[in-house]
Amino acid sequence: MMQDLITGTAIFDDAGKQVGKVADASDAEKVGIITETGSRFWVPKQLLAYRDQRWMLEPGYTEITPSEAGAQQEERELDETNADTFPASDPPSFTMGDEGKGS
Template sequence: MTQELITGTAVFDDEGKQVGKVADTSDVDKVGIITETGSRFWVPTAMLTHRDQRWMLEPGYTEISPAEAKTQQAERELDEANAETFPASDPPSFTMGDEGKGG
């Protein structure tokens, strides 16, 4: 991309109508968009182009439904929480050796 996406930048559809503003650029493969009504959806980065001095969705792009956006956000939060658990900071409180066995 020739121009960097910045949070708060307006995004337009292929007819020139504003669909929302950039809300999240933390993912390399997709961009979070927030609409005037406050709903959010994700757009694959490949579906955005910078032309005529503004960011535009590729022709024919279909907005993700609110239910799918919510599912994607939940999955992302789960992935982030999972990533934060590794590497484990403390070793297990037990070992699987021969200690403690009578004999």
């Protein structure tokens, strides 16, 4: 029987080293993982396999570095902030000038 991916489940790399634990498995396509240092990253579910009675990343998966995780988090926060400004940042659909008026 295959174990479910639930919060707290340990995730290992192909060398058998624990990468982190599942922090969020609610997404249909990816799993949120938190490392011992507190870094968080997302892994597509197709890159996880249940082998040898534990969840493992597929061979060749490149673990994200803490600096990359931080940069991704900053970018997500900027994207969210930018989305919050819509539509105030859009120019008006009309102009206040005299363009188009007859003489």
